[in-house]
Amino acid sequence: MNGLMIVVGAVAAVVLLLAVLVKLYFCYTGLENIVAKVDSHSAYTVDELTETSMTVSTVVEFVNLGKQCAVVMDCFVRPQLPYEQYDGVEMRGHAELLSAPREDDYFEAYIIQRKGYGKDLDRAAIKAQIKLIARHGMTIKEAISKMPDFNFLIIWLEAGRMEAHYRQARIEVPAAEIAKLVGTELVEA
Numbered sequence: 001m002n003g004l005m006i007v008v009g010a011v012a013a014v015v016l017l018l019a020v021l022v023k024l025y026f027c028y029t030g031l032e033n034i035v036a037k038v039d040s041h042s043a044y045t046v047d048e049l050t051e052t053s054m055t056v057s058t059v060v061e062f063v064n065l066g067k068q069c070a071v072v073m074d075c076f077v078r079p080q081l082p083y084e085q086y087d088g089v090e091m092r093g094h095a096e097l098l099s100a101p102r103e104d105d106y107f108e109a110y111i112i113q114r115k116g117y118g119k120d121l122d123r124a125a126i127k128a129q130i131k132l133i134a135r136h137g138m139t140i141k142e143a144i145s146k147m148p149d150f151n152f153l154i155i156w157l158e159a160g161r162m163e164a165h166y167r168q169a170r171i172e173v174p175a176a177e178i179a180k181l182v183g184t185e186l187v188e189a
Contacts, residue, residue, distance in 0.1 A: 030067025
């Protein structure tokens with residue numbers, strides 16, 4: 001019985017030592033760190049405009065500031081304008097790689113190489129789209145003329161040496177900028 005305890009203790013010590021060595025190795029080699037450059041996103045553009053809806057978009061650059069390759073496995077846009085704040089428009093978000101546009105609302109995973117691998121290899125351009133649909137019988141111009149400023153989140157699933165995890169970045173959208181795109185002015189409610 002005493003010999004069995006020594007063997008079990010030795011195995012446990014070896015497993016613990018291996019776990020510590022792996023952790024030290026990861027600390028030494030570094031991890032991935034994808035960052036959305038929201039402060040330098042492109043100007044908003046109109047992708048589609050009808051009498052009752054409009055789709056606007058901006059391009060956000062994603063860079064990997066970490067020491068290891070990373071994968072953006074999923075990405076989506078979450079508009080933040082609840083009906084309690086303003087119920088004149090319904091909003092829907094969509095994200096896609098600028099280099100691989102899709103119509104099926106599926107985000108194609110993308111590998112961003114580690115920092116220092118070259119300017120062409122460590123960046124991804126993601127197009128964030130917001131579709132605004134007028135409600136209550138209004139035209140899109142009427143609905144936008146009464147709309148407040150709003151925000152949207154870009155949420156992405158990042159994977160690499162760390163377990164896959166979600167991250168997000170917030171972008172503020174001035175209503176005046178959207179009104180200008182559609183050719184109307186804001187009115188006081």
